[in-house]
Amino acid sequence: MKLKNFNKLISFGGADTVTGSCHLLKGERLNLLVDAGLFQGGDVKVHKNNLSFDPKVIDGVFLTHAHLDHSGLLPLLAKKGFSGPIFCTQATRDIAEVILLDSASLLQKKSDDPLYRTQDVQRVMNLIEVVDFEKEESFKGVNFKFHHAGHIPGAASVSLDEVIFSGDLGRRDDILLKRPSPSGDHKVAIIESTYGAHHHRLAQGDLQELKGLVERIIKTQGTLLIGAFSVARSQMMLSLLNRLMNEFPELEIPIAMDSPMALKVNGLYQKHKTLLKEEVDFSRVVEIKHTWDESTRQKKSHNQANILISSSGMVSGGKILTHLEELAPYKENILFLPGFLSEGTLGRKLSERPEHFLLESREIELHCDVVQGLQYSSHADQNELIDWLKLATRSEALVLVGHGDKEEKEEFLKSIQKEVTKNAALLEFGVEIDLGC
Numbered sequence: 431m432k433l434k435n436f437n438k439l440i441s442f443g444g445a446d447t448v449t450g451s452c453h454l455l456k457g458e459r460l461n462l463l464v465d466a467g468l469f470q471g472g473d474v475k476v477h478k479n480n481l482s483f484d485p486k487v488i489d490g491v492f493l494t495h496a497h498l499d500h501s502g503l504l505p506l507l508a509k510k511g512f513s514g515p516i517f518c519t520q521a522t523r524d525i526a527e528v529i530l531l532d533s534a535s536l537l538q539k540k541s542d543d544p545l546y547r548t549q550d551v552q553r554v555m556n557l558i559e560v561v562d563f564e565k566e567e568s569f570k571g572v573n574f575k576f577h578h579a580g581h582i583p584g585a586a587s588v589s590l591d592e593v594i595f596s597g598d599l600g601r602r603d604d605i606l607l608k609r610p611s612p613s614g615d616h617k618v619a620i621i622e623s624t625y626g627a628h629h630h631r632l633a634q635g636d637l638q639e640l641k642g643l644v645e646r647i648i649k650t651q652g653t654l655l656i657g658a659f660s661v662a663r664s665q666m667m668l669s670l671l672n673r674l675m676n677e678f679p680e681l682e683i684p685i686a687m688d689s690p691m692a693l694k695v696n697g698l699y700q701k702h703k704t705l706l707k708e709e710v711d712f713s714r715v716v717e718i719k720h721t722w723d724e725s726t727r728q729k730k731s732h733n734q735a736n737i738l739i740s741s742s743g744m745v746s747g748g749k750i751l752t753h754l755e756e757l758a759p760y761k762e763n764i765l766f767l768p769g770f771l772s773e774g775t776l777g778r779k780l781s782e783r784p785e786h787f788l789l790e791s792r793e794i795e796l797h798c799d800v801v802q803g804l805q806y807s808s809h810a811d812q813n814e815l816i817d818w819l820k821l822a823t824r825s826e827a828l829v830l831v832g833h834g835d836k837e838e839k840e841e842f843l844k845s846i847q848k849e850v851t852k853n854a855a856l857l858e859f860g861v862e863i864d865l866g867c
């Protein structure tokens with residue numbers, strides 16, 4: 431197999447883990463980077479967020495989507511001298527701006543010598559060149575195309591000549607986003623495997639679980655606190671609640687959203703509504719303007735059933751912590767966590783129902799119910815990933831698997847070898863793979 435412009439691939443993230451996606455595609459004439467994500471999570475070694483390559487040798491960057499674990503190191507790249515173009519879709523550009531500004535502000539708060547600052551984010555924004563979905567373009571002799579990937583608005587898989595990077599792939603039945611649409615007979619595919627060993631059992635739009643929770647909260651007159659990420663998960667939960675309340679008007683109760691980033695992203699959902707299957711109706715959302723005090727707590731937890739969507743989704747920070755502190759000690763409330771909970775996060779710990787938990791060294795009693803929902807993932811499962819590969823590659827293609835925990839990746843590799851191609855391998859951090867043999 432000989433490729434037109436490239437002969438090597440090295441992954442500096444999104445290889446062994448689901449975080450810090452960063453792939454360097456090397457050729458004789460040029461070097462391209464696909465994603466430059468920030469490493470996140472408690473066990474992350476700080477050195478992983480220092481670039482393992484010289485940004486000045488990169489000719490261009492292709493950004494699959496705005497999530498921090500794919501975009502979060504772009505400002506560092508710009509700070510360290512990268513000045514080439516960064517190609518992405520318009521919605522990715524808009525959401526990345528919100529996410530990166532928030533990231534810079536957090537980094538500045540945490541350290542006097544942060545990884546990057548707000549002005550580095552501005553520098554990145556000036557380098558971005560927006561491209562349309564499904565339009566053949568070229569850069570320095572490389573043909574490229576962004577394909578719909580579902581997942582979050584703007585998310586794309588990227589073809590670079592005969593190589594395709596899946597990026598994060600969404601689900602076939604996502605209630606808001608179009609299904610992933612790869613095409614072509616690529617010779618090499620780099621694919622994510624977050625849920626590579628997993629089969630989603632319930633459709634994302636199944637309302638049964640949510641209906642049960644709202645019915646319960648109406649009975650107890652408490653607060654249903656939903657922990658959801660600001661980008662995509664919050665808007666998805668609101669859409670599902672809209673569907674529920676339209677179908678069952680007797681379940682109509684106030685919905686508040688308390689996450690400054692989610693409120694900004696709501697505006698971008700309106701701006702980019704053509705990317706959605708249906709427009710999101712934000713009219714039910716009441717904004718929280720107060721801070722908690724005894725009287726609001728009494729009202730919130732005893733007088734009127736209500737729903738509060740707040741971030742972060744894994745309860746690892748953000749406004750949800752304040753609400754949790756107020757609501758957790760009362761049995762009439764429910765904490766609902768609709769998504770995957772990483773090891774080591776407070777969300778994971780709460781899902782195991784301890785009697786107490788610590789919040790900034792204060793001991794809080796846990797009497798509210800804690801429910802984890804698993805059907806709301808925005809990642810494709812094993813069948814969907816395999817189908818994507820079949821559509822995106824030719825039969826003898828080389829398939830490289832990354833962006834997954836060890837067991838998911840290994841299990842997924844076996845199923846690729848059985849159903850798609852024997853020519854498949856796992857990506858490893860920093861290990862150069864020869865594409866030109």
Ligand SMILES: [Zn+2]
Pocket residue numbers: 495497581598
């Ligand atoms: Zn993502």
